Amino acid sequence: MKREKPNYIDTRISQLKEEMLKPNNEYDRSWYNRLIQELDWAKQMETSPTKNCYMEEKNSFLYR
Numbered sequence: 001m002k003r004e005k006p007n008y009i010d011t012r013i014s015q016l017k018e019e020m021l022k023p024n025n026e027y028d029r030s031w032y033n034r035l036i037q038e039l040d041w042a043k044q045m046e047t048s049p050t051k052n053c054y055m056e057e058k059n060s061f062l063y064r
Contacts, residue, residue: 009039009040012039013036013039013040013043016035016036016039017032017036
């Protein structure tokens with residue numbers, strides 16, 4: 001029986017959301033947001049785009 005591989009993009013987005021809480025400056029938080037947005041877009045390309053930005057989702061994670 002083969003083990004199912006975890007989805008790299010979902011795993012990395014979760015890690016970046018956690019890391020985004022740690023930086024002490026706005027520039028770093030903005031950079032993490034941008035990385036998350038790019039990974040979300042790449043994930044959408046596996047099927048078909050459903051939105052422009054992960055931050056448009058209702059109740060989405062956005063650090064401010």
